[in-house]
Amino acid sequence: MGFPMKPAPFTRHTPRTVEEVVSALAEFAPQDGRILAGGQSLVPIMAFRMARPTHLIDINEVEGLDRLAVDGDYLSIGARVRHGAFHKPVIPSVLGQLLSFVCGHIAHYPIRMRGTFCGSLAHADPSSEWCLVAATLGAKLVVKSVRGERIVAVEDFLEGIMSTSLAEDEFLAEARLPLLPADTRFGFYEFSRRAGDFAMAAALVTYRIENGLMVDAHVGIGGAEDRARRIPEAEAVLNGKTPSPELFVAAGEAAADAIEPLEDIQTTAEYRCDLVRAVTRRALERAAA
Numbered sequence: 391m392g393f394p395m396k397p398a399p400f401t402r403h404t405p406r407t408v409e410e411v412v413s414a415l416a417e418f419a420p421q422d423g424r425i426l427a428g429g430q431s432l433v434p435i436m437a438f439r440m441a442r443p444t445h446l447i448d449i450n451e452v453e454g455l456d457r458l459a460v461d462g463d464y465l466s467i468g469a470r471v472r473h474g475a476f477h478k479p480v481i482p483s484v485l486g487q488l489l490s491f492v493c494g495h496i497a498h499y500p501i502r503m504r505g506t507f508c509g510s511l512a513h514a515d516p517s518s519e520w521c522l523v524a525a526t527l528g529a530k531l532v533v534k535s536v537r538g539e540r541i542v543a544v545e546d547f548l549e550g551i552m553s554t555s556l557a558e559d560e561f562l563a564e565a566r567l568p569l570l571p572a573d574t575r576f577g578f579y580e581f582s583r584r585a586g587d588f589a590m591a592a593a594l595v596t597y598r599i600e601n602g603l604m605v606d607a608h609v610g611i612g613g614a615e616d617r618a619r620r621i622p623e624a625e626a627v628l629n630g631k632t633p634s635p636e637l638f639v640a641a642g643e644a645a646a647d648a649i650e651p652l653e654d655i656q657t658t659a660e661y662r663c664d665l666v667r668a669v670t671r672r673a674l675e676r677a678a679a
């Protein structure tokens with residue numbers, strides 16, 4: 391038997407304002423209505439009939455959701471901002487460079503020109519690079535519904551494999567990433583079998599140096615557990631120490647020991663721990679280089 395390559399029938403709605411988005415969600419979410427953003431995850435799933443939403447609320451023409459701007463001490467990323475917006479640094483700062491470097495690891499160019507930053511967070515694939523960035527840097531997420539607005543910390547948003555704390559009638563309108571101090575160092579390293587594939591493990595690290603010692607270390611791991619998250623055990627190894635190859639090895643060991651590794655058809659738990667050991671060390675080496 392072959393696989394169907396066309397989605398089941400659905401009705402597409404095209405709201406023009408955020409108010410129209412949330413009222414459409416309130417009406418249609420109970421009938422399995424969903425947001426359509428870049429469609430780079432939802433449409434393939436629909437084509438394989440793994441999802442059969444009867445209503446799609448297409449946000450691609452909603453005013454204002456393409457906003458990408460600095461507001462005070464954070465970068466605001468609206469729900470229509472595509473991955474490709476980050477190909478070049480969006481702001482002349484460490485955060486702009488970090489986002490640009492990570493962006494090149496997401497899928498392939500055509501997918502990056504359609505898929506959205508907020509769609510990646512809402513989809514919550516454990517291997518998503520943007521979920522890793524959000525988790526490592528401590529993003530705040532602006533969630534809207536007809537009941538009002540709430541700001542959710544990323545650690546309370548990502549709940550598991552393709553699972554978030556969004557209620558069915560809630561819309562992720564904006565992600566807020568904290569700006570990074572100018573002396574922040576960052577390193578990102580991911581492992582996948584082929585370029586463009588989802589990562590089997592990835593690490594993002596940031597830290598600063600004060601008086602020769604590492605401070606404010608953030609070590610985030612993605613693709614290895616059911617969600618991207620910071621690993622405090624690895625951060626504790628680094629903070630207050632002089633950076634060195636031996637210290638980076640020790641941080642990799644701490645990260646590998648701390649995770650609850652996913653197992654799947656291509657990766658055993660032991661192998662995933664090995665990957666985490668390696669990607670953490672390599673991300674730290676890149677940050678120090």
Ligand SMILES: Cc1cc2nc3c(=O)[nH]c(=O)nc-3n(C[C@H](O)[C@H](O)[C@H](O)COP(=O)(O)OP(=O)(O)OC[C@H]3O[C@@H](n4cnc5c(N)ncnc54)[C@H](O)[C@@H]3O)c2cc1C
Nearest residue numbers: 425427428429430431432497505506509510512518519562
């Ligand atoms: C071949 C291939 C390779 C890929 N490789 C990678 C990769 O390496 N790394 C990676 O991170 N991604 C990868 N992706 C996924 C891609 O990045 C998607 O763009 C992204 O995961 C989802 O964003 P989207 O805007 O396309 O969302 P959509 O596909 O439109 O939506 C995905 C889900 O999120 C919901 N949703 C979307 N936006 C919102 C919102 N604002 N509020 C509430 N719910 C919302 C939708 O209802 C749907 O359930 C790949 C995709 C393909 C097809």
